[in-house]
Amino acid sequence: MECSSEVKCSLCVVGIQALAEMDRWQEVLSWVLQYYQVPEKLPPKVLELCVLLYSKMQEPGAMLEAANTWLQDPDNLGLPEYRTLAELHLHRVLLPLGYLSEAEKLVVGSAAFSEEQRLDALQAISTARQQQKHKHSDSEENQKLNQEGSFSNKFLSLLMLLRRLWDSTVSHFFALPFRKSLLAALILCLLVVRFDPASPSSLPILCKLAQIFHWIREAMFSSSYQLPIHD
Known part of the structure; x- marks a missing residue:
């Protein structure tokens, strides 16, 4: 039975690589779930490859639900790969998506992280939060500048219209x-x-x-x- 599981996992790894090479990486998660039915039953190696693949293709959101489900399953908590997958989920899925509250919950509530790893993770979350606030501030400032620019353009157009009306009135007046x-x-x-x-x-x-x-x-x-x- 164990040998069969290892063979199945190895075949899935080969299949993931083949789909990626054929530029059909979007099908990877649904394809492996055909063999394992639910995300929490995915072998750690398969889940790791899926997270890395979708992260590399800048689509980490595709793995959000599957990775969360796997990490929350009690049967997976004792696996030696759990810590690696938790860190991978943190840095490759949650932080890129800006899910900072979920990231803090994972770091603080999980025993998989050592104290040093927890401090490093919380520092990374704090840095991401500062960057998020900075981007939000820049976005508001750019929006304000765009609004001011739009108002200036409208005001200039109004002045030009008034000038044309004035010229037309003067021409008509002297005619x-x-x-x-x-x-x-x-x-x-x-x-x-x-x-x-x-x-x-x-x-x-x-x-x-x-x-x-x-x-x-x-x-x-x-x-x-x-x-x-x-x-």
Whole structure:
């Protein structure tokens, strides 16, 4: 019976290597489970190869449930390979996935780790937590910068739109006949300056406005325009 189990394990090891070489590594776990039915019955060597393979292919999450199930099974606690597989699960599955609470639970709650190994593992978890916080902080900062950049772009687009609208308005304004454009300028002054055109004191202002407006129109439509010189 023991010989049969060893042969079966050896055949699975060869099969895992063959699937990996054929670039069918995604099928490895489901393939070995066809022979062992449940993860907790996997031989330590087979489980180790699966963890290493999926970790190398940057898919450690595929082994999360299987490795957890194997490590929690009471029949596996006394196996000499248990400590190696616990460390492998910690460094190749839990930490890369960012499952830091689960990693702490494994290290603190398992008798497989020596005191020195436990301290080293907790230090690795602490380092991973700091890196996780740093990445989260960088992500928030980048998101904030992106939002600010988006706001700046929208504001710039709005300014450009207002500029085009202003240019269009000015062009349309000066395309009007003189009297109509003068009337529009007068209305604008009434709205902005708020003076009374019926007041005698407003007459010089109106005359000056008409003169200035006439000069502006001449400057807009004549490249050789020169301001009149008054003695």
